[in-house]
Amino acid sequence: MVKKDVPPPQQDPQAGTESTQALLRELVAHLRQNRTQLREEWARRITRAQLLTAMTEEEIFAEATSVYDNYVEALETGTFEALQAYARNLSERIIPRGVETHEVVGIVLLLRDVLARSLFAKYHEDFNKLNRILDAYEPAANRIANTVAVGFVQERERIIRQQQEAIRELSTPVLQVRERLLILPIIGVIDPQRNRQLTEQLLRAIRTNRAKVVVIDITGVAAMDSNVANQLVQTVEASRLLGATVIVTGLSPEIAQTLVTIGVDLSEMTTVGDLQGGIEEAERLLGYKVIPYAEATQQA
Amino acid sequence: MGASTIGRGMGASTVGDELRCLIAADTDVVQARQAGRELAAEVGFSAGDQTVIAAAISEIARNILMYAKRGEVRFTTVIDGTRQGLVVVAEDDGPGIRDVSRAMQDGYSTSGGLGLGLPGARRLMDEFEVVSAPGQGTRVTMRKWKRTNV
């Protein structure tokens, strides 16, 4: 390549938007003309970089086509709503396939590079023109990359929140094992939101099932901060207001300590070591007597 | 003694229409909390949250009656970005609170001792602010945001 002695690109105030528009138009025309080979080059690079491994080659090519066209359109129109909508839509489809953020960011940057290289190839003889074209291209390309990446991340966060909600629902079952007896096994991490949901569910269940005893099992809870411990105490108190006795089982020494620290009088709370023991105590309170099977069949 | 303020974040937001309830008799307290509950239901608060809001309004409105004899409770719905909420402002020209920070302390005895119910109401709401000084009346502003799922 012959290096010409060129003066630095001038900041021509006259060369405002209109010139940029003209350049972008030229750029877009070039991208449309060379659509086929640029798209193929991009797809090749994606495979080489080992991105989108969760998808087949056909799928990659199909999505690459859509992304390419949306990309060029965004460059052409200068508006990004359509691109945003497409990015969300695309994300919604590929996230369940296991595609990750770095892959999406990666392929968009690869496209940017592929297109930039093609611009170098086309305008390498006119350094000035190349610079002006890049001046027009770069901000738009970066904004596109941003839009797609952000759209993907937002969609991911939305899905995660949805899943968290579903998990919360699933993992707070209130079980009725006997008449008037409810069991609430709590597993895993309790955050304040889940706690409130748990409490509301339990109170409604007490009412519906006319429960007189509730066993709350926290064997599966590793640790509890004072806020959550407070909420547990509140749950116990609220249950009592509905006429139910609460037995807490599976209280670890650490959690017992937390409760004492926040001022809970453990002698006021009925606690039993494990769930089995808790259920037996509950049955005792309810007046159930467990008799051996043989005896029962004799009496029948 | 200047007006003292104890507050928790109150950012900028768009505001809906305002609903006012005059508080001059104890039946007004009932009306105010029912109006609050209805508005909360319109915003889409859960039944549990509606009850919580109604309880907070009851406490604050009663204060007006007990200490100022007369005042007003105003409700507005708010949208701040993606979340929706309810703002309740209780205002009176009564004697005012001498020591707001002490009034906000949890000395609320469970044996039902005297108390302004402020700490209780604060626990129920997401944002809570009291502006008051002797001879300058009292204004309590509280907000609750609707829990959004996704």
Add this chain to the structure above:
Amino acid sequence: MEVPILKQGHYLIASIQSALSDADLSKLREALIARVGKFRARGVIVDVTALDVMDSFAVRTLRDIAHMARLRGAETVIVGIQPEVAFAMVQLGLTLKGIATALDLEEGLAFLDRQGHGRIDDRSGHGRIDRG
């Protein structure tokens, strides 16, 4: 708003029908206390099913009722607290510690019976309604 008070044997049952103002609550308290003394009641049931909010004044009043009834030899049971109301109460820090609570009227009566307060009235097995 008057709260109807039913006499069932040695028990008094106050059934709150709708939201009560502070004045109504105070009147209820006076009416119940008067009747506990007059009929030598051994149990008092206050049914708050219809209350959609229980704030500090309501709780104070119920505590007063229970306290004064106990001084006159009667046990009080509060029944019908709604799940949402219970939830709001504990967040407000209001407890009914030391006062019996039950899910509903049926449970409340069963509780009093178990305490041995006796439901059967020697003279008549019928309940009478007294306007509170």
